[in-house]
Each structure stands twice: as C-alpha cells, then as structure tokens.
Amino acid sequence: MSTLMQCARAAAAMLLGLVCGAAHGAWPERPVRLVVSSGAGGTADILARSLAEKLTAALGQPFIVENKPGAGGHLGAAQVARAPADGYVFLVSGSPTHSVGPHLYKNLTYDPMHDVPPVAMVAVAPNLLVVDTELPVQSVAQLVALAKQRPGELTYSSAGSGTSGHLAGAMLQSMANIRIKHVPYKTGPEAVTAVLAGNVSMTFFTMPSVLPQVQAGKLRALAVTSSTRTALAPSVPTIAEAGYPGFEALAWYGLFAPRNTPREATDRLSAEIKRIVQHPDMKEKLIRLGAEPHYLNAEQLEAYVRVESPKWKALIDASGAESD
Structure with a gap:
C-alpha cells in the first residue's frame, strides 16, 4: 500500500472519529x-x-x-x-x-x-442584623439586654429553618445566653416583610434585601455576621466587635x-x-x-x-x- 493511500485512510479514519464524536455531541446538547x-x-x-x-x-x-x-x-x-x-x-x-x-x-x-x-x-455572604425601628434598641448590647428583660418575647424571622439567618440567631442566643423566638418563612422577601410590618422583632438577612430598607429608615441595622466589617456598610460593627469574639455566620x-x-x-x-x-x-x-x-x-x-x-x-x- 502506498504511503499516499495510507495517509488517505488514516485521514478518513480520523474524520470518521470526529463525525462519530459529533454525533454523540458534547455536553450540553439540550436545556x-x-x-x-x-x-x-x-x-x-x-x-x-x-x-x-x-x-x-x-x-x-x-x-x-x-x-x-x-x-x-x-x-x-x-x-x-x-x-x-x-x-x-x-x-x-x-x-x-x-x-x-x-x-x-x-x-x-x-x-x-x-x-x-x-x-x-x-x-x-454575611448577613445583616436588622430590627424593627419601633424596637427600643440601638446596638447589639441593648438588644441583648432587652432580650434578657423579656425572655422569649422577642422574635426573629428567617427564610426557613437551617438558613444562615436562622443559625445566626441561634448562635447569638447561645453566645449571649438569651432566648428569642425563631419564626421561619417560606421565602426571604416574606421574612423581611414581616419585620417591616412589625410582625417580628428582627431578622438576620443578606445585605441587598435589607440595606435599602435601612438606608430608607424603615429598618435599623445593628451588626453584620461576618468576622470583619463589610465594605457595603463599613459603619456597621460586627457582632464579634459587640462583645462576642469568634462570632461568624456566613x-x-x-x-x-x-x-x-x-x-x-x-x-x-x-x-x-x-x-x-x-x-x-x-x-x-x-x-x-x-x-x-x-x-x-x-x-x-x-x-x-x-x-x-x-x-x-x-x-x-x-x-x-x-x-x-
């Protein structure tokens, strides 16, 4: 067999392999x-x-x-x-x-x-601890003091059990030795609306969902749940800074x-x-x-x-x- 024919057959085999591969297709082939x-x-x-x-x-x-x-x-x-x-x-x-x-x-x-x-x-992403503006607290320390005065009366919403907002509340309760009642909602917007409506006292929630409400004066920001301050709200302290070192809930x-x-x-x-x-x-x-x-x-x-x-x-x- 001539070298030319060998090359031709090799090229044909390679082309066949490419065609077969194309027939099977590369992921993804559909939505x-x-x-x-x-x-x-x-x-x-x-x-x-x-x-x-x-x-x-x-x-x-x-x-x-x-x-x-x-x-x-x-x-x-x-x-x-x-x-x-x-x-x-x-x-x-x-x-x-x-x-x-x-x-x-x-x-x-x-x-x-x-x-x-x-x-x-x-x-x-960190969460932002925000409270109903009618709640008479301006800091985490004041919130903890109020929770101790009214054990089990304060409430916090979340987008569901097991979310970072839920566990941030559980972590604060554990570290501060307080009791606040968890109120889970099906979605995040519902959890935030509950605080805006005064149905719950507070929430730990992602910044974009609550920061505009803070800036509009409809919610009050007390702290962020990261270990360091966030550039999105640099004036807001961390919960760790408020007296609970090691607090981080992302x-x-x-x-x-x-x-x-x-x-x-x-x-x-x-x-x-x-x-x-x-x-x-x-x-x-x-x-x-x-x-x-x-x-x-x-x-x-x-x-x-x-x-x-x-x-x-x-x-x-x-x-x-x-x-x-």
Whole structure:
C-alpha cells in the first residue's frame, strides 16, 4: 500500500472519529435546569439567574432557573436527588441543605452530601442584623439586654429553618445566653416583610434585601455576621466587635448535582463557573448582592463542608435549635 493511500485512510479514519464524536455531541446538547432551593427574589435566586445568563451564552444551551422553596431548602434538594443523573439538572443551594440541614432535619429522605454532591462553590455572604425601628434598641448590647428583660418575647424571622439567618440567631442566643423566638418563612422577601410590618422583632438577612430598607429608615441595622466589617456598610460593627469574639455566620452558595452525574458535565460546569466568577462583571453583580466571589472546585467544596458541618452540629446541639 502506498504511503499516499495510507495517509488517505488514516485521514478518513480520523474524520470518521470526529463525525462519530459529533454525533454523540458534547455536553450540553439540550436545556439545563438549575433548581434553586429558595424562593424567587432571594440571593440564591438572583445568583442562579446571573449564572444562568452567563452559562447560556458560554455553552450554547438555555440554563433554566426553577424555584423550589420549602423545608429550609430540602424540598428542592430532594427533588434534585431524585432527578436523572444525566447532566441536565443541578441544584443551586449551600449551607442550609449541606452544612446545616442534616443536623436540624432528622428524617430527611436523602443524604445531601451523598445524593447531591458538590460541583463548585460560587460565593459567600454575611448577613445583616436588622430590627424593627419601633424596637427600643440601638446596638447589639441593648438588644441583648432587652432580650434578657423579656425572655422569649422577642422574635426573629428567617427564610426557613437551617438558613444562615436562622443559625445566626441561634448562635447569638447561645453566645449571649438569651432566648428569642425563631419564626421561619417560606421565602426571604416574606421574612423581611414581616419585620417591616412589625410582625417580628428582627431578622438576620443578606445585605441587598435589607440595606435599602435601612438606608430608607424603615429598618435599623445593628451588626453584620461576618468576622470583619463589610465594605457595603463599613459603619456597621460586627457582632464579634459587640462583645462576642469568634462570632461568624456566613451564607455560602454553590452548585450540586445528582450522584453519578457524568464527570464531563460536572467538570465543564465547574470550569465555566470558575471563569465566570472571576469576570469583573460577575464580581460586580455579586458585590451588589452583598456577596463575594469565592470559587472552590468539587473536592475543595466537599472538604469545606466536612469542616463546616460539625461546627453547626455543635451549635445546634448546644442551643437546642429545631427545624420548627
């Protein structure tokens, strides 16, 4: 056989391989669902929609956001756990379902870390402690003093049991030795509206949801739940500064997938998320959300959760926090 014919056959074989590969297609070949474990309008929802827009442009298929709130995020997480592991459904969630929920909800029908393992972390965010302007307190110290005078009478709202806002309240109760009643709502906007309406005394919530209300004089900000002050509200002290060193309660957000989802899909999605969160436009969007870009790959996020989860378990056990 001549060298020319050998080259021709080799080229034909290579072309056939390329054609066959194209026939199978590279992920994604059809629309991808992003199930958000919280309601519309919250930080996770806005984050998911921003990611969906970027991923649609980058990967050439629509990324469709679907909200599934309830049970501290576990309704959405359980739905994804039961979904086909084909690379076309992912969960947008974080600390409520993977660091906290397993210790609050004793009868979960799935194991979050086993059945919906990590793909990537996207961002972290502190909460802002805000109170009803009718509440006669101007600082954390005054709030603690009032709670001690009126044990069990003060209330705080959250977007559901197991959310960072819920656990921030539990942490403050534990560290300050006070009792305030947790009032969970189905969505974040409902939790904030409850404080605005005077139905609850306070909430620990993400900055974009409450900072405009603070600036308008409709809510009063007492502290942030991060270990350092935030550039979004530099004049607001941390709870640690208010006399509770070591206090830190952050919300974090990431993507998760049904167990055994093809690595082609999860690896490519993770790589795209890494690229997206480093883009100046996305960084700006995250800052407006009161969050900071913080990418971790699947292995790094799993390691983070393995460290974070026992911390919340210890707090839940010590404080007696329940899923309500």
